[in-house]
Structure formats: structure tokens, C-alpha cells
Amino acid sequence: MxxxxxxxxxxxxxxxxxxxxxxxxxxxxxxxxxxxxxxxxxxxxxxxxxxxxxxxxxxxxDIDNTSCIPKNIFMTLASFDDLEEDSKMNHIKKQWEVLIDCRIHRYNDLQCREMIEKNFDQRVVDAYDKLIPGAFKSDIWRLCALYLYGGVYSDVHIIPEEKSNPNVVLDSADYIFCIDYPTSSKYIYNALMKMPKGSPIALQILDAIVSNVENEYYPICDLEVTGPGVHGNVLKSILNVNEFNEGFYDYSVENKHQSVLLLKHQKHHNRKHEFEYNISLHRNTLFLCRYKNYRREMNMICKKEHYSKLFDKKQIYHNADNADNADKEDVSDQSDHSVEELY
Structure with missing residues (x-):
């Protein structure tokens, strides 16, 4: 061994x-x-x-075997109002609570913006407001949430695999990221991330995203504005690698040594499976991603065009002389826990 x-x-x-x-x-x-x-x-x-x-x-x-995973699991959606009690997204939430023994914190659009406005400087707020696609806004918010409180961010379609032991994996490194193999081994699939409170990595990625937005950056690929591409670029620089490989990495900042664990996000080998993708480590499936009706459900909840279409039309940014405050509309409170409970 x-x-x-x-x-x-x-x-x-x-x-x-x-x-x-x-x-x-x-x-x-x-x-x-x-x-x-x-x-x-x-x-x-x-x-x-x-x-x-x-x-x-x-x-x-005597090595400590007691699970000490972060209890904060962050998720976001434009609104959770229209979800049926027995919806797939609510089932996924319950599975997290049962299998990971955690507290889920779900934020709608208004709550996401309020968190950013309350805790970050105007550059971050302006970048959040300037973006049109909800998914791009979410990319900013999840980094802010992890920086403020530490824990795990998960997209609403990701569910822990009951047959595996994801608790152990989440407890095994200070940082956890997923290599976005369906797209590129140089990309980080930012739909599932773990970071400690006050993470300098979160700030570096956030700063890169804000710079992209301020410059109204249009790269070749839509995933390089706020998503897997920019996350990958920053993490490659930090870890001093050209592309990512599954496994552990060492990370040091200010004489503090921390560990980074890279998992693998990939297409599910069984095309008939209810979930189309999975996240694994050494061929052990840990999480299942994107159930087959997910996109249809999202289209019913989120009324905006998909970010890929907006990107193709070069319409991902609000023009400075035509500010649109539609994203600041009041949305009823859907947080499962108050912000104060996160401390």
C-alpha cells in the first residue's frame, strides 16, 4: 500500500x-x-x-474516528415556494440530513443578495447585480457563503450515495473539489465544494470572477466566466499543476498546512440510472448528480433563459446605462435556518 x-x-x-x-x-x-x-x-x-x-x-x-464534517450544507434556488412536499429536491434535502447528519441552509435569490450586500464590499455586490444568469449569480454567492461560514456547497440535484460512506470523505480534507471530467480535466465542477471558514482560496476565486464581470469578459466557453473554468484556473495556480488528478494535494498559506482532496465528476456508467452523473473517488461512487427530470423542473422554477443561450447572444451582463433591478424583487423567506444560527 x-x-x-x-x-x-x-x-x-x-x-x-x-x-x-x-x-x-x-x-x-x-x-x-x-x-x-x-x-x-x-x-x-x-x-x-x-x-x-x-x-x-x-x-x-487511537487516531480519532469521530466524524467532524462541517454541519453547514448550503443550497440555493430562485425560489423554493413551488416545490411539492414530495418533490425530488426535498427528498434530496432529507437524504443529506439523514446520511450526513447536517443542517441544510437553503437560500432564495433575495436572501443570496442580502448575504452578499451585508458582508462584502461594493465590488462583489455590483458584480452580483451586473450578472443576468441565475447560475452565474449563484457561483458568486456560494463562494461568499463558504467564506463566511465554512462548510459544503451543493447543487440541489446532488444526493449522497446511500451505499457509500460520504461522511468519511467529507471529513478527510480541509478542502474538497471535483474535477469536471465531462468537460475538462482542467476544470473544477463547482456544484459540490467544501472549504473552511475564511478560506483564502474562496477569496481568490471570487476576486477572479469579480474581475471577469467588471471587464464584461466573454471567453470562448461560457463555463469560464464564473464557473468551472475560472475555478480551475485559480486552483491550478494555487496547486502549481497544469491539470488535475484525483487524490490528495498539500496546500500551505501563512505557514498553515492544509489538505485538498480532488474527487472525480463524471458521466454515470449506467445510462438507465435515474441520475446521469456521479462524483467518485477511486471508483467508489460517493454522490449522484442531476436526476433525469431536473432540467425540466428547473425550467418551471426559473423563468430566465439558460445561461448558455444568454452567453451565445452576449447578454449575460446588464449594461451600466440600463440597470435592471428585476433580480432584487422581493421573494418570500425560504431559509430553513436564520443566518445567526450558522455561527
Whole structure:
């Protein structure tokens, strides 16, 4: 196992990675990996810990197995008013609560803007208002929510896979992103992300998006304005890679070491499955994405044109001399928890 890890990543695993593999694969042979890591540390630091094999084994089994995943799961939709009680989106919400033992915080359009206006400078507010597609606005809001409170952002169509153990994965790294393989191994699928509170990565991505909007940027692909393309560009620069590979990465800022875990977003291998895509790690399906009636339901809820059509017509930005305040219309309160409860 150790040689396999080194051959893949070119380094020894850190303690968080050992914890992940120990819990996710339930493999006691990882004890040898842990012991080898300790010996490797002693060799590099030229420092002997003078622990017996029995003591090392005891330390290994004492590694904390208690789940400490972030309890904040953020979701957004133009409005949750018209959802039937037994709707698929409400079923997905319940599955998150049961399988992840978390608190879902669902925000409508008005609440998203209020959060941004209350907590961020005018540049971010102006960028949010300048964008027309709701999906693009959501790209800004989710970064703001994760920066303010920490936790996980998930699109409303993503559901934890009941047969897997997504709790362990969400607890295994400080940051979690998904490689957007259906589009590009250089893109990050920002429909599912985990970040800590006060994340500098969230701020860097947010700043790149705001700059794009201020300059009314029209790239070749619509995903490079606020979505997977710009997320990928920023994260590639941070991790110093040209493209992404599944697995763990180290990230350091201000002498603080954190871990980044990249999962794989891909087309579901079973075309008859209810969900068209999935998110996996080492072929273990962790989340299911986009049920087959999702787009039709979204068209009924969100009355605006799809962002791809607006992009093709070069109509994703409000003109400065023709400000449109339609996006600020009052929408009834649909938050499942007040903002104060997030602290």
C-alpha cells in the first residue's frame, strides 16, 4: 500500500491521508503505513521518538474516528415556494440530513443578495447585480457563503450515495473539489465544494470572477466566466499543476498546512440510472448528480433563459446605462435556518 501511494503521488502520505484510508477502506494493514510514516519522520528530522512498536500501534488505533464534517450544507434556488412536499429536491434535502447528519441552509435569490450586500464590499455586490444568469449569480454567492461560514456547497440535484460512506470523505480534507471530467480535466465542477471558514482560496476565486464581470469578459466557453473554468484556473495556480488528478494535494498559506482532496465528476456508467452523473473517488461512487427530470423542473422554477443561450447572444451582463433591478424583487423567506444560527 505504501509503495503504491508513493508511486502515484511521489511522496509519503500525511497523517490526514492515513486517517482517510484507514476509515474509508477499513483496512488494518494501514497500521504498517502509519509506522513507516513515523520512521520516515524520524529519519528526515534526525530525531528519535523512542516509541516501541506496541506504543506506535496504540497511537495508530487511537487516531480519532469521530466524524467532524462541517454541519453547514448550503443550497440555493430562485425560489423554493413551488416545490411539492414530495418533490425530488426535498427528498434530496432529507437524504443529506439523514446520511450526513447536517443542517441544510437553503437560500432564495433575495436572501443570496442580502448575504452578499451585508458582508462584502461594493465590488462583489455590483458584480452580483451586473450578472443576468441565475447560475452565474449563484457561483458568486456560494463562494461568499463558504467564506463566511465554512462548510459544503451543493447543487440541489446532488444526493449522497446511500451505499457509500460520504461522511468519511467529507471529513478527510480541509478542502474538497471535483474535477469536471465531462468537460475538462482542467476544470473544477463547482456544484459540490467544501472549504473552511475564511478560506483564502474562496477569496481568490471570487476576486477572479469579480474581475471577469467588471471587464464584461466573454471567453470562448461560457463555463469560464464564473464557473468551472475560472475555478480551475485559480486552483491550478494555487496547486502549481497544469491539470488535475484525483487524490490528495498539500496546500500551505501563512505557514498553515492544509489538505485538498480532488474527487472525480463524471458521466454515470449506467445510462438507465435515474441520475446521469456521479462524483467518485477511486471508483467508489460517493454522490449522484442531476436526476433525469431536473432540467425540466428547473425550467418551471426559473423563468430566465439558460445561461448558455444568454452567453451565445452576449447578454449575460446588464449594461451600466440600463440597470435592471428585476433580480432584487422581493421573494418570500425560504431559509430553513436564520443566518445567526450558522455561527
Amino acid at each position: 505504501l509503495l503504491f501511494f508513493i508511486s502515484i503521488y511521489g511522496r509519503y502520505p500525511n497523517f490526514k491521508e492515513v486517517l482517510f484510508y484507514k476509515r474509508f477502506f477499513h483496512n488494518n494493514s494501514l497500521k504498517n503505513l502509519f509506522l513507516e510514516m513515523v520512521r520516515r519522520y524520524e529519519e528526515i528530522e534526525n530525531f528519535q521518538m523512542n516509541l516501541s512498536d506496541e506504543e506506535l500501534t496504540s497511537y495508530f488505533y
